[in-house]
Structure formats: structure tokens, C-alpha cells
Amino acid sequence: MSAFSAIGEDGERDRNEYTPGLEPQPTWCPGCGDFGVLKALKGAAAELGLSPEEMLVCTGIGCSGKLNSYFESYGFHTIHGRSLPIARAAKLANPGLTVVAAGGDGDGYGIGGNHFIHTARENHDITYIVFNNEIFGLTKGQTSPTSPKGHKSKTQPHGSAKDPIRPLSMSLNAGASYVARTAAVNPNQAKDIIVEAVEHDGFSHVDFLTQCPTWNKDAKQYVPYIDVNESDDYEFDRTSRSEASEMMFETENALYEGTVLTGRYYVDDRPSYQQEKQRIGEMPEEPLAERYFDDDYEWERVYDSFLDKHK
């Protein structure tokens, strides 16, 4: 019998089940794109029928890091840039959990960039939502890794001399097996993409455009958005690495030219890290976390298992 009976609990879910009674109203600024992420995540969780207690939502630091204060589930609000290593270890420890990591563009593409690259490379079976608002919000409007070239802020008084990072291309190159971009202004697409991302076996990366009305843009500037999977103007095969790559490049350029392109960009069905690790015999089939609650498990002793080579 599982020690974690919330896992795999079937049942109809209402999106309001994911609203914490303790902190039902977020502290985000009026008009903030982060509300769109929260709404989409609640909708996706309900559609997937997930119990709040089989979900672990790991966040970084910043406005986006408050996501799990406003989403009812198990939560781990970590430190700046480090949500991914914590999330992926939790998934290895108990693969039954649905693990979602989230953070801002500074968190994921800046300070945590190394973790992003390696988590994608390893293809951990978790979902990563990046609140991409092209700014450092909570610290009051500094230039971020996705801020456009020339972006002026208090810390870049002459305008940034740096080209922005290309999150989708970076993700593809690093090895993410599901890459999408959505926007707070499009809650239905966002919800559908999060559902797909959670269901995907492997590392799914959702670059989520979230307007920051206080420091750079309001929602209007993300409208109209275009879904590249539906628009007749764009045609590409999202299972083709090279076609996805071209589409991503164009999408990243377009954003800074005022055209908001969104959609599913890449899907790859290669085995997840867990599957690969189990294949080579370096990860048990049964969730490790269950073992500690199993009174019948016979724990190995060093004395019996490893001492002979020292004799």
C-alpha cells in the first residue's frame, strides 16, 4: 500500500480547489500577467484531475516565486534560480508526484541558466514555466536577460548593450523535449499548453509571456498574438528539430519587433531521464520515497554487502 495516497487519486476537480484558503488573493500588481499563469495552472490541474496533494510546485525568487503561495498544493519556494535542481530531485525521489517548477526570466535564464540547460539536457520529467516579462519586477524594474537590446533602466542608464537571450532556441539546443510559448493574454491556449506540458514524458518548457504593467508593458502590447500552429502564415513541423529551430528564431526576433508569436514549437518523444536511468540500472522501479514507509523492506547492511573487498 502506498504511503502517499494522494498520488493517483481519481476524481473530478474544480479549479477553485487550487485556491488556498490561507492566501486566496495574490499580491501581484493589478493587470499583472502572473494572474494569467495562475489561472492557466489552476485550469490545467483541474482538467488533469490532479489532487493538490500529488502536486509539488517549486518556485524561484521574484514575483513569479509567489506562485505557490497562491496555488494550493505542496509547495517549495526555493532560492533564486534553484527551483529546477530541487524539483528534479523530488521527481527522482518520488516519480509519482506531478512536479511543476516555475520562475521568472531572470531566475531561469539568468542566475539559474546553468540548471536550465542541464535539466533540459537530462530531460527530467517535469514541467518548467518561465514567467517571461522581460524585466526584473520585484526589485523594481531592472534590465533582465530577456529585456530588449537598448532597454533603459536604473541599472542600465544608457540602455542595455546586450542582445536578449533566446529562450526557445536555448531550450531546444539544450535538449528540452517539449518547448512552447504562450501568453497571459491567451488563457485558453495557456491552459491547453500546460496540460500538454504536464502530460509530456520529459522536460517540458513553457516560456510564458507575462506583461509587467508597472515596469514595461501592459496586456495590450501582447495583443494581437498569433498562434503559429493555427495561423496559415506559418508552416513548420514541430517534430522536426531544424524546422522548429527556424520557427523559434523567427518568433524570438518578432517579439522585439512587436509581433507576438506563440504556440507549440517542438515535441520529441525520446525517453525521459528517469526511463534512461532505470534502463541502465541506476534507479529503482519502485519510488524510493515509498521504501522508507515500507515496514517489510529489508534494508541492506554494509557489513553484508560491501565489506568483502576490504578484507
Added chain:
Amino acid sequence: MTDDELIWRIAGGSGDGIASTSQNFAKALMRAGLHVFTHRHYPSRIRGGHTYTEVRISEAPVKSRGDGYNFLLALGDSFARNPKENAYYGVEEVKPLSENLDELREGGVIVYDSGLLDTDDIPDFDERVEENGWHVYDIDLRTIAREHGREVMRNTAGVAVTCAITGIEPDVIKSLMEDTMPEKVFEPNMSVFDDAYETVLEEFDADAPDVTVPESEHDEEQVLISGSDAIAYGALDEGCRFIAGYPMTPWTEVFTIMSQNLPEVGGISEQVEDEIAAAALALGASHAGVKAMSGSSGGGFALMSEPLGLAEMTETPVVLVEAMRAGPSTGMPTKPEQADLEHVLYTSQGDSHRVVFAPAGAEEAYRQTRRAFQIAYEYQIPSIVLYDQKNGGELQNVPASVFDEEPNPDLGSVLTEAELADAPHDPSGKYDRFQHDGDDGVSPRSIPGQEGGRFLATGNEHMEAGHISEDPDNRVNQVDRRSEKLDAIRADLDGDEVTNAHHGPADADYGIMTFGSQQGTVEEAVDELNEQGHSVKSLGVSELAPYPVDEVTEFVESVEEVLVVEMNASAQFRGLTQKELGRYGEKLSSLLKYNGNPFEPAEIAEGFVTSIVEDGTLPGHETKFVPAASD
């Protein structure tokens, strides 16, 4: 030189098999009933460079390197750099012989590979041999090896020569080689062995030096274990089934041992992108209900500061190990030092709390690593096992029965789903994971996936259900509760049967204190000093945080003066002791060594005599005396 021990030093270059040959030699003699202890010295270099391992072999138990050594087996350095006029490194080729002469005792033995080494390259070699009464065996080990097998087998030839000179039964070595080598390698090695052995008997006269191996027998089965082995085994027996790490000398040893063994017991090892990730993964696994660890050495551990603080704030149990090497920065990667003590005690922001153990030998490393896990999981606090390049790599024999212990997979203060049903929740149904009034400051955890256990873990200050809060009353309550755990842990450790290591006569006039890996050497120095008529005892402290204030106060109070011995230049352990005790600045002086080599017992004995008994002037430049505040 005492008659009852052989200290055998095998020297060559990195990559010449010095480590494996010495390990087999030590194991063979352990099997023959002797006590063994190894000391290794090697450069941060894959191929070539001054490398040696000493194997100390004695009838009586040994817990330190000795004073100098009495048998040199100098092999060639296959990867020596070519000498050039202005190059600082001189003639590397001859270093296995030339670099090792200073510490060779009078009357000692030199065996060198005359196929590779030429004593003409060593200034005053013959004069020094004459002066010191050394016995020299120049044998072309390389040619013997080539004749029967391959050149690398010259190590076997050297061991055979050792046996012929010291009277070790060839079968002692041969049976071990048979166990460890495939047959097609074993056969030529035997021919090499026999040829080299015969060469000594035939070509060198019967005026054998007085360097022999005693005969002895163990009362019970022994195992040859390093500190790194013992730390890993302690972790495994505590049910640790998850490790994350990034390679760094010398921590890599523990990481390697765990990575090789974990798959066999259904555990997981993760080699990750950096040490920040490594520590964070250990937290993630622990949060999800698995006993987990990580670790590194100085620079890598520095990267773990922030996850360490997160573990403290979220009360996520985790064990980190820190293998010290000479710093600052990259320092001397393969040389031992104890200068990360303050780093480990104080790194990470805020009023942070952690537990730090610094075991001395292998047995203590096993026991204290287990304690580190128990404390971490019971009290939901990071435990750190601090050790160094020296005790991590030293091999010693300990009774196999030391490990004949039951595993303890207990997750500590965790609730089951049944218990969660009766536990306090806030009105909206979140579990009060961080209750204000936990016993001993501990509020039990729930694990993600458990019904009725949901809560928020956060590095921000938080209320009982984990949500972020800056309320002053809550703040004070949570800070006080987290601090309260340390008192409870101190009381818990005070109740242990075995605590810090006391050695020497209880009523001694003087004391020597140390921590971690120097303990065995200090204890040997204490024995030497008492034999010389001094009245000295020692205290090796291995529980560094929370500090055993009462136990140390009692020790300091009981003597006139205390010499604090440690391998660093800034007297960190003495500083910690004064801070924790709040006085005794006039009573504590320091003996420091930071040249990259651990103390020898005689250096401590000599340091004690000159600094405490005499005027404080040390004869050598390898150690440094720092007087007490009143001197």
C-alpha cells in the same frame, strides 16, 4: 626508529601505480596479522610528479603516520618532465629517490631501481649514505620486470625486494596478488616477484639491516578502510539512498564510493552541473522523503552556502560532507589542511544553525556520519561531516565487527498519513508544518504526496502552515524555536556513550587539544611525551557544533596550560574554543602547520616541549608556535 615497526615508503610518479601497490601491500600485511596505517603524498597531476605512499606496519595498533620512515622503495617517475636550465622543477626523474632522503631515518634501507635512477644525479648521495648508515640496494627492477612481463610490473619487483630484505613471507604478498589479479597478469607477476626476490638473496650479503617486520596476529577479522569509505558506509547504513555531487578533490572519493555502491542497493547517485545544484538536489530528494546527502571540498562547498541556508530555513534534513584541502581558492588541491573550519561553521547568511562533526579515524567517521544523519533527520537541520585529504585517504585496519551494525532507515520526525489526520491544520486545510511549540524546537514534517500534509516550504520567514509572514511575533517565535534545537542536540550528543576523544593520564599537568584528522597523531605524541617524563593528556574534539562547552571547559580547567594543534595558519579551532568558552585566552597557545603535510608525532612532542616547557622557540620552520594571550 623503534624495533617493532616498519615504515615503508614507496615513491615514484603519479600514474605509476603507487597507490594500488601500497594498498595491496598494506592489505597483505593486515591479513598477516599486523596493524597498518598509510599516509599518501601526491601532486595535483595525472601523470608524473613527486608521489609517495607510506605504509606503517606494527604489532601494536597505529593511528598516525610515524616519525620519518625506515624503508624507501624508489621507483622511477615514468612521466617526469625534461630538465631545462631555468625550469623550476629541476630533474624530476630522480625525485623518487632525492626528494625522500631527508626523512629517512638513520640505519634505514634504500632500494632503488637502478634501471631508471642514477645516484650520480643526487648531490652528496654517497656521503649521506655513509653518514646515516643507510643500507642501499641498487637493483635493476625495470629489467627484471621487462624480462618476465611488462615494465609496470617493476612495482611487484620492488615489493619482492622488500620481502627479501625485511623477511616478509612471499606467500603473504602472493596470495593477495592471486586474489586481485586475473591469471594472465598474475603469472608473469609471479615470475617477476621470484626473480627479484632471488636477486636480493644471491647478490646482496647476509649483513642484513635491522629493519624487519614483526610477527603478529589479530584477535578478530580486520578490514582495510579509509575515512572516505567509512563516511560512505555510515551514510549507507543510515539508509541514505540519494547522493548528488560534482567532482572535486578530495571529496570525489566519497562521491565515487557512493556512486558505485548505491545502484546495488536501489539508490540514486546524480552527478550534476555544479555544487549549487548538488546541494539543491539533496534538499529536493530529502523534501520528497528520501535520506539524501551531498558534499564537496572548499571551493565547491562555498557554492553550497545558499542551499545550506535554505535547508536551515525550511528545516529540510540533509547531510553535507566537506573534505578540506589546502586553500585559499584552489590552494593545493591534493594536500591536507584544516582551514575550512570557520567556513563550514559560519557560511550562509542570517542566524543560521547547523551541526558539524569532525571525525578523526575511520571508525569515528563511520559512527559520526551515522550520527550526522540521525541528528539531521530527527531535528530537521543540516549536518555537516568535516574531514580532510588526510583522514579521507589514509587506510587503516579496523575490526570488521565495527560495521556489524543494524541499518537505520528511520526518516526521523515525519508523520504518516494516519498521524497527519490528527495533526493541527489551519482552517483552510493546510498542515501546520512549522508549529510554534514543537518539542525541542522540532515540528514534524509531512512528505509531498501524503494526504492531509500539504504545506509551503519557503526560504522566507513563514507562519505555521508555511506561508510567508513578516509578523514580528511569529518571527521571534520561529527564530527561537529553530535555535532551541541546538540545545536539544547538545543534550542528545552529551548522552552518547562515546563522545570526544580523551587520551593520556586524567590527572596530567598539561593538555593538548586538536580536532579532526590530527587526533591520532596527537595521541601518539602524548604517549611519547609521557614516556619522556612529561605529564600530558589530550582531547580530540570531533563535535564542533553545537560545541561541547562543558566537556572542554572541564578539560581546560584541569590543566595548567593547553597547546592547541591544528593544520592551518590562523588558529581557527583555538579561536572557536575561546569564543565558545568565553575565556581562557591566557591558557591556550597554538601549534600550527600549513605547509601541505600533516604533523608527525615528534613535531607535536617537540612543539610541546619547546613551547610549553621551554621558551617557545621552535627549531624548524615547518610548524609555528603562537603563544597564549598572556605570554
